[in-house]
Amino acid sequence: MLIRKIAILFLFLLLKQAGAQSYNFKNYSVENGLPFIQIFSIYQDDRGYLWSTGYGGLSRFDGKEFINYSPKQGLANHYCNALSSWGDKNLWIGTKSGLNELVNEKDFRTYTVNNGLPSNNVSSLASNKTDRLFVGTDKGLCYIKNKKFIIVKELQGTPITCLVFNADVGLLIGTTSGFYIMNGEKPLKINLPEINQTINCIAYQRSSGIWIGTTDGLVQLHPETKKQIVYRITNGLIDENIASLTADYNNNIWVGTHSGLMKFNGKQFAYYKISSDQNSNNILCSYLDYEENMWFGTHAGLFKFRDEGFVSFGPH
Numbered sequence: 276m277l278i279r280k281i282a283i284l285f286l287f288l289l290l291k292q293a294g295a296q297s298y299n300f301k302n303y304s305v306e307n308g309l310p311f312i313q314i315f316s317i318y319q320d321d322r323g324y325l326w327s328t329g330y331g332g333l334s335r336f337d338g339k340e341f342i343n344y345s346p347k348q349g350l351a352n353h354y355c356n357a358l359s360s361w362g363d364k365n366l367w368i369g370t371k372s373g374l375n376e377l378v379n380e381k382d383f384r385t386y387t388v389n390n391g392l393p394s395n396n397v398s399s400l401a402s403n404k405t406d407r408l409f410v411g412t413d414k415g416l417c418y419i420k421n422k423k424f425i426i427v428k429e430l431q432g433t434p435i436t437c438l439v440f441n442a443d444v445g446l447l448i449g450t451t452s453g454f455y456i457m458n459g460e461k462p463l464k465i466n467l468p469e470i471n472q473t474i475n476c477i478a479y480q481r482s483s484g485i486w487i488g489t490t491d492g493l494v495q496l497h498p499e500t501k502k503q504i505v506y507r508i509t510n511g512l513i514d515e516n517i518a519s520l521t522a523d524y525n526n527n528i529w530v531g532t533h534s535g536l537m538k539f540n541g542k543q544f545a546y547y548k549i550s551s552d553q554n555s556n557n558i559l560c561s562y563l564d565y566e567e568n569m570w571f572g573t574h575a576g577l578f579k580f581r582d583e584g585f586v587s588f589g590p591h
Contacts, residue, residue: 300549304576308341309334312554314572317562318358318366325564326366327577328355333368335380336577349383351375351395359400361408361419369397374410391424393417393431401438401446409446411435416448416462429462430455441479444498449474454487456498469505470494478520478528483541486528488517493530511544513537521561521569529569531558536571549578 303309311331318326325336332345332353346353350370357369368375373387373395387395393415401409408419413434416427430450437449445458453472455462471491478486487494492515493506507515512530519531530537535556536547549555554575562570569580 299581300571301579301581302550302555302576303336303341303579307576308343309576310341310343310345312576313574314559314577315356316358316560317570317572317577318360319562319564320360320366321364323565325570326358327572328358328368329572330354333377344377344383348381349375349385351383351385351387356398357400357411359402359408361402361404367400367402367408369400369410371396373397386424391417391426393426398435399438399449401440403440403442403446409438409440411438411448427457427462436474437476439477439479443481444479444485447477447479447485449477449487454496465496465501467494467496467503469503475517476520478522480522480526480528482526483528486520486522488520488530490516493517493520506539511537511539513544513546518558519561519571521563523563523569524567529561531561531571533557547580549573550575 305312311329313329314327316328320326327334332343332350333355335342344350352370352372354371355368359367361367366377368377373385374392374397376384378384386392392410392412394412396413397410398413399411406420410417410419414432416430416435417424434451435448436451439447445456448455448457448462451473454465454467454474456465471489473490474487475490476488480486484495484497487496493512495504506512514532514534517530517532521529523529526541528539530539536549536558538545538547549571552575555573555578557574558571559574560572564570571578571580
């Protein structure tokens with residue numbers, strides 16, 4: 276009888292522990308020093324600092340504290356959309372009022388249409404790590420080479436929504452009117468006949484190809500065969516309006532939506548509830564750092580996913 280009671284108690288504690296810590300998300304918000312709640316972009320530089328932007332400026336995190344930048348320090352606008360590093364490994368920030376370059380983490384240089392940008396409203400950034408920084412705006416795409424802004428004529432006037440560069444496939448371009456690949460001087464449009472043409476996010480994974488998040492579902496595109504697989508709610512999505520995509524080192528694709536977070540291993544979707552607060556499950560961006568931690572920008576701050584050390588027993 277005693278052994279039976281001990282076994283029941285052990286099972287109860289195991290289930291309680293697994294249920295409480297099934298997914299290990301750590302939240303960083305205003306209480307921790309962030310100047311904003313909504314996170315629009317995340318980027319880690321070569322020294323390991325984690326940078327984030329939102330409606331409130333720019334923030335640098337060293338693992339312990341946040342250092343914040345706003346127009347008072349020289350930012351072109353407190354509304355910042357995109358992050359990248361390039362050239363002298365300076366940080367580049369896309370804002371609503373132009374492109375900023377942060378020099379030595381203290382001085383901001385500002386570039387606008389007067390310098391050659393198609394528009395001051397910078398929506399996305401990507402670097403090939405050598406000689407080009409690609410800049411997406413609400414009126415087209417350009418790149419900086421040899422200190423000159425060069426406009427990509429084929430996309431003039433086209434709102435650019437996201438940019439991803441990978442040496443295997445080139446520059447991946449999302450717009451409000453379709454998906455493009457630029458592996459040279461001119462972008463090539465890839466037709467996505469089964470889905471809405473508004474592209475929200477893109478990720479690349481060598482083992483599974485290009486992943487494209489739209490307002491109408493998720494597309495898996497194989498660059499060589501051009502084969503496309505479309506995922507919607509009927510295939511396991513919890514929301515067809517895809518907000519963020521990030522590939523990890525275990526061949527998983529993390530899919531962020533305004534209704535929650537999913538991880539796809541190529542066969543099935545796993546669902547994650549970041550917090551009981553619905554704003555925490557409204558994903559805006561995601562990022563994989565050098566230590567293989569996943570970071571998620573939400574409507575309730577920044578979340579770090581550390582590991583899956585516990586087995587989850589839930590409704591499924």
